[in-house]
Amino acid sequence: xxxxxxxxxxxxxxxxxxxSGYDAVSIRQITQTAGVKLALVHYHFxxxxxxxxxxxxxxxxxxxxxxxxxxxxYLDEAGAEPLxxxxxxxxxxxxxxxxxxxxxxxxxxxxxxVSRLLMHDLDILTRQFNPTAERxxxxxxxxxxxxxxxxxxxxxxxxxxxxxxxxxxxxxxxTLSHGQCSVEDKLEACxxxxxxITAGLIQLAANRxxxxxxxxxxxxxxxxx
Amino acid sequence: xxxxxxxxxxxxxxxxxxxSGYDAVSIRQITQTAGVKLALVHYHFxxxxxxxxxxxxxxxxxxxxxxxxxxxxYLDEAGAEPLxxxxxxxxxxxxxxxxxxxxxxxxxxxxxxVSRLLMHDLDILTRQFNPTAERxxxxxxxxxxxxxxxxxxxxxxxxxxxxxxxxxxxxxxxTLSHGQCSVEDKLEACxxxxxxITAGLIQLAANRxxxxxxxxxxxxxxxxx
DNA sequence: GTCTATAGCTTGATAGAC
DNA sequence: GTCTATCAAGCTATAGAC
Numbered sequence: 001x002x003x004x005x006x007x008x009x010x011x012x013x014x015x016x017x018x019x020s021g022y023d024a025v026s027i028r029q030i031t032q033t034a035g036v037k038l039a040l041v042h043y044h045f046x047x048x049x050x051x052x053x054x055x056x057x058x059x060x061x062x063x064x065x066x067x068x069x070x071x072x073x074y075l076d077e078a079g080a081e082p083l084x085x086x087x088x089x090x091x092x093x094x095x096x097x098x099x100x101x102x103x104x105x106x107x108x109x110x111x112x113x114v115s116r117l118l119m120h121d122l123d124i125l126t127r128q129f130n131p132t133a134e135r136x137x138x139x140x141x142x143x144x145x146x147x148x149x150x151x152x153x154x155x156x157x158x159x160x161x162x163x164x165x166x167x168x169x170x171x172x173x174x175t176l177s178h179g180q181c182s183v184e185d186k187l188e189a190c191x192x193x194x195x196x197i198t199a200g201l202i203q204l205a206a207n208r209x210x211x212x213x214x215x216x217x218x219x220x221x222x223x224x225x
Numbered sequence: 226x227x228x229x230x231x232x233x234x235x236x237x238x239x240x241x242x243x244x245s246g247y248d249a250v251s252i253r254q255i256t257q258t259a260g261v262k263l264a265l266v267h268y269h270f271x272x273x274x275x276x277x278x279x280x281x282x283x284x285x286x287x288x289x290x291x292x293x294x295x296x297x298x299y300l301d302e303a304g305a306e307p308l309x310x311x312x313x314x315x316x317x318x319x320x321x322x323x324x325x326x327x328x329x330x331x332x333x334x335x336x337x338x339v340s341r342l343l344m345h346d347l348d349i350l351t352r353q354f355n356p357t358a359e360r361x362x363x364x365x366x367x368x369x370x371x372x373x374x375x376x377x378x379x380x381x382x383x384x385x386x387x388x389x390x391x392x393x394x395x396x397x398x399x400t401l402s403h404g405q406c407s408v409e410d411k412l413e414a415c416x417x418x419x420x421x422i423t424a425g426l427i428q429l430a431a432n433r434x435x436x437x438x439x440x441x442x443x444x445x446x447x448x449x450x
Numbered sequence: 451g452t453c454t455a456t457a458g459c460t461t462g463a464t465a466g467a468c
Numbered sequence: 469g470t471c472t473a474t475c476a477a478g479c480t481a482t483a484g485a486c
Contacts, residue, residue: 023248094440119395153402154417161390170344177378192379194435196425203424210419215319
């Protein structure tokens with residue numbers, strides 16, 4: 001199990017980027033963690049940003065493929081019927097969970113890193129992710145026949161955001177629950193997550209939007225005083 | 226409307242931090258944007274990190290207060306009854322929306338900045354935020370009488386995460402929907418958001434967790450081949 | 451309170467020996 | 469492929485004149 005220099009660098013970078021974000025990590029820290037010399041990053045990857053991209057690239061295909069295969073399996077089983085919304089949510093989220101649980105520490109870092117990345121909007125990510133996204137949106141649309149297009153779009157966006165939030169591993173919930181819950185227990189988190197998202201989507205499927213006029217007016221009244 | 230130097234710095238910092246994150250912004254950029262000299266940041270705030278904290282501090286009380294007042298109003302109206310879950314969600318989210326809509330560009334930046342901050346877990350934020358959080362969790366608990374404590378905790382966590390995600394303003398949805406939706410339309414987003422979260426919470430209130438054994442096993446089968 | 455000037459350090463990147 | 473040595477630029481922070 002001797003790793004190539006490139007892999008050592010990728011592993012260290014994955015871990016550090018996922019813990020602190022791109023800007024807060026220097027390539028010196030990375031090479032030190034990896035146990036290799038500074039110049040080797042530039043030899044193997046060219047620049048810090050290209051290293052970052054390489055880290056993301058390494059595992060992204062695996063995730064997309066898992067999602068697609070699970071979706072295909074459910075479509076097979078359902079025949080011509082639209083999928084149950086819960087199945088779509090499961091096909092989207094379980095691959096993340098699976099690799100997080102059984103992929104070793106690298107995958108744990110990776111899921112955190114990708115989740116962090118949501119605000120960075122890097123071209124790589126969208127280029128790799130959008131095809132999968134569009135397939136899931138299409139299935140969602142088929143399973144929400146009465147819904148306006150916006151509801152479908154927002155529903156998918158909420159699902160992605162919530163999943164990333166859960167895997168980003170800021171353990172707010174541990175503090176607030178005084179240790180009773182923790183993002184450490186990803187299976188528990190995801191069971192709740194999938195259930196929560198499914199119910200939310202079913203609600204959007206019925207075109208229900210909450211009317212916010214009253215609370216907005218209340219606040220306006222507060223701030224005038 | 227002449228701003229003090231400190232306010233000029235705070236405004237510039239708020240805007241830049243919210244756009245790029247703490248580490249990616251230098252105090253040189255900040256002072257340049259603010260139109261003041263470099264040394265003044267250290268004179269007024271001491272250090273870059275203290276400036277960051279000051280930016281967060283400036284508006285956080287206002288938000289918490291709004292949330293509390295709205296919650297109090299609803300409690301008044303409800304008498305001794307537990308609140309409808311939707312009311313709790315509205316009391317939590319509408320203040321964010323209100324200031325985002327009517328607070329000027331500073332508040333727009335601010336909501337994005339705080340949302341970004343979720344992964345940074347800064348002591349200030351939790352110290353300021355946790356009392357509000359605990360009140361909302363308590364109300365949620367009262368309105369979800371059959372729910373296990375974990376469901377209440379996860380439900381609240383999902384609400385916070387989803388709200389922050391929506392206000393962090395990465396416009397994934399604009400690309401995926403080919404321009405049909407956008408985070409620019411925050412009212413539309415929040416109407417869907419509140420409806421989605423409410424339905425999710427009601428689901429959790431009934432202690433429903435999704436069973437993920439089947440999809441996890443399917444994936445395990447894929448990866449063996 | 452505001453300015454200039456600069457100290458002291460870290461950063462990403464590269465040149466060139468082996 | 470890997471190493472050492474180093475560059476040029478950028479960074480936070482501070483000292484001291486006004």
